[in-house]
Amino acid sequence: MNKKIINIAVIAHVDAGKSTLVDAFLSQSNVFRANEEVKEQVMDSNDQERERGITIYSKNCAIEYNGYKINIVDTPGHADFSSEVERIMKTVDTVILLVDSAEGPMPQTRFVLSKALELGLRPILLVNKIDKKDQRALEVVDEVLELFMELDANDEQIEFPSLFGTARDGIVQYSMEEKSDNLVPLFETIIKQVGNYPIELSEEPVQLQISSLAYDSFIGRLGIGRLFKGVLKEGQQVAISKNDGSVAKGKITGLFIYEGLKRVAVKEAQAGEIVVISGIGDLTIGDTVCEPDKIDALPPIVIEEPTMSMNFLVNTSPFAGRVGKYVTTRNIKERLDKELEVNVGLRVEALTDSSADGFKVLGRGELHLSVLIETMRREGFELGISRPEVVVRMDEKGQKLEPMEKVIIDVPTEFSGTVINKLNLRKGMMADMDSDGVRDKVTYHIPTRGLIGFKSEFTNDTRGEGVMVKSSIGYEEYKGKIEGRQNGTLVSMANGVTLPYALNNLEERGILFVGPQVEVYDGMIVGLHSRDNDLNVNPTTGKKLTNTRASGSDDSVKLTPPRKFTLEEALEFIEWDELVEVTPEDIRLRKKWLSENERKQHRNDPH
Structure with a gap:
């Protein structure tokens, strides 16, 4: 008890080096034994995360530095998993904004940063990969400053500390000239920026908000969140203030905190700590756990709505049931219900079409849903999956609205004409274009519908040399019909x-x-x-x-x-x-x- 606690999240665009930075944190705080074999991106523990090279689920770990306990949250960088990032922001004191020294701020950087600024957090900028030949670290700092201004950051937030480093080598330095061989500048900047959590809050009534869910086959549903006030104890009777305003009673049967990469059972936890609780079966994201006679609910956590849907159907092909273990509607429903326990960006609806046997599954994008399909496939499910469709809304005037994306493409100049032509046919609107004579950087606003099926065409058209990144920019008026595949x-x-x-x-x-x-x-x-x-x-x-054979x-x-x-x-x-x-x-x-x-x-x- 009475430890100095700081909670931080690492946020960035996909592939900027978040998981590699967390590796460096862990290795330099002696979490691993001297003889222990350590994988790269050790936090990416899921099979698909390792294969795809991306973070899909946000995960927690903790390190010790100079008497401080620092809880670290590694967040996904891909736009489809932004529902994971949104919730995590509420549990941390500051965020380390990681930006590639060559690419600069990318579309997803803007999204995660806006969420942090809205909650009043003061980010720390770390320009990563400064060992690249084409690094332009100082320009990138100016670009990030412009991004802060665009997002209406306040005076305190704009005065962000800037650090430079190479996460892969575990190096962070105060400036490009001032060399270093460890992460000490980053640790010191975090402590200077945040300070420890106010100890006096431990004397107030318990207030814990659930920001993430997990499931354990032995102890059931787990709620993960930050203990804002009070001291929480194992076996304690609590009240749970739900998102709809109702209040339920419960008992904390298990209480855990993070030490290194491990979840450790404890008897009690103090204010400021990120805790994991068990024993309350119907916990949901945004619930506030309080003392029964002192209910002090925090504002509910709002998760952005799904933008894409697919039908998960029973496999009706002649080969159905040959290799899969789970092939019935009941099997699929049970698995989707289990996924809803922890995957808050997901929705499941019954199909209105009586001829189809299955469910309509709504998520944040193709990748979000395809990760679920791939997981189910590996577990032994057989499915028939329909074409992805965007979720269309109606405004107050009865106008049809559809989700839009901001797309940045970086292509060799010789291919840009073909790509621009195809984006125009898909109802895209060019927002910006920049060229250095060798490569063109083009920004488009395009309906999400228009990007379905575009990725493989883009790869072929640019002979694999094009780079495309996208992020959601909300809903706009329906853009009309977009032609699909040209071939039968x-x-x-x-x-x-x-x-x-x-x-x-x-x-x-x-x-x-x-x-x-x-x-x-x-x-x-x-x-x-x-x-x-x-x-x-x-x-x-x-x-x-x-009977006859011809030569050749x-x-x-x-x-x-x-x-x-x-x-x-x-x-x-x-x-x-x-x-x-x-x-x-x-x-x-x-x-x-x-x-x-x-x-x-x-x-x-x-x-």
């Missing part, structure tokens, strides 16, 4: 195994998605047609055998390697009458209606 598909009209002879004949019709010796079914998409209509094909036909005509067939889709690419590719069939082993594309007759019946369906 090659659809299998037979059940069986693909043969090289048949595929060789189909190659002149378009790009194939399957190779030889692959099982296919009637209604499965096996390729992209070179024209704008769907074409029914038979990829299982073999060569008719005769029976040589082995040479096929072009088929195009393979990742989950995100498949979701972007499909149109309204198609589904992605997701199983633990395969990702297939199929028509919503498998038989040709059914497809003809639904050809003119509204979509």
Whole structure:
């Protein structure tokens, strides 16, 4: 008890080095044993986080420095997980704003910074990766200052301390000239900026706001949040003030704090600490835990609404149930209900279409939803996923509104004309353009709808040399119809195994998605047609055998390697009458209606 406590969050655009900085914090505060093997980005503990190289879930850890306990929150940098960032801001005393020394402030930097400034936090700027050849650290500081002014920062916030460093090497320095070999300048700046949490608040009645949820299979739902006032004890009877104003009673059966990377059980915790509590089953984000006779509720935490939806359907393909363990509506519902326990940016609704068996799942973007699909796939679920659709709203005048994105693209000058043309066709409006003669940096405001399916085209058009970053900028008036995919598909009209002879004949019709010796079914998409209509094909036909052989005509067939889709690419590719069939082993594309007759019946369906 009576420790000096400081809570900080690390915020930045994706790939600016947040998780690497947290690694450096942990290694320089002797959290690990001398013989302990330490992974890079140790806080990115989820499999998908490690594979994708991004932070998806905000996580806590704690370090000790000169008698201070510093609780650190590593936050996601991707716009789709901004609901995680919004809540965390309320639990910290200051934020370390990490900005790349070459890229400068990016769209997501603006979003996370605005949330911090709204809550009155005074950020510390750390310009990272100053060892880059193209670093322009001092210019970046000026750009960040301009961003603070644009976001109406107050006088105190504008006087932010600026530090420079290389998180990968665990180095932070006060200026570009003043060299260092550790993080001491950062630690000292944090202590000078914040000071320790007022000890006298520990003498007041308990006030704890839940900002994050977790689930433990042994002890149930866990509430994570900052203890603003009082001393919380294990076994204590409490009142829970809900977001709707109602009050419930409960008992703290388990109380935990963070030490290093571990969650440690304690008997009591003091004001200022980030704590984890168990024993209260219906906790939600924004609930305030108080003493039963002294209820002092904090303002509820408002989470921004979802902007995109997909239908999670029962897999109805002929291959359903072959490899998955969970294939029924009940299985899917139970899993989605479990996800809602901890994933507050998510909504689940029953489908209005009586012919479809599944649920409408709404989230903050394609990545937000595809991470959930990938998680379910690895757990043994089979699903049919529909095309992503944006969530449209109506204003007071009855006008249709749709979500908009700010997109910054950085492309070689030779490709910029193609990219600009495609963004214009997708109802984008150019906001800014800058060029150095070699690369062009273009800023667009574009409907979220217009970006569905654009990423793979962008990669192809720029030969992989283009960089695109985006962030949500709210809702605007509906921009009208946007043309979808220009090409039709090659659809299998037979059940069986693909043969090289048949595929060789189909190659002149378009790009194939399957190779030889692959099982296919009637209604499965096996390729992209070179024209704008769907074409029914038979990829299982073999060569008719005769008694005669001609010299040279029976040589082995040479096929072009088929195009393979990742989950995100498949979701972007499909149109309204198609589904992605997701199983633990395969990702297939199929028509919503498998038989040709059914497809003809639904050809003119509204979509």
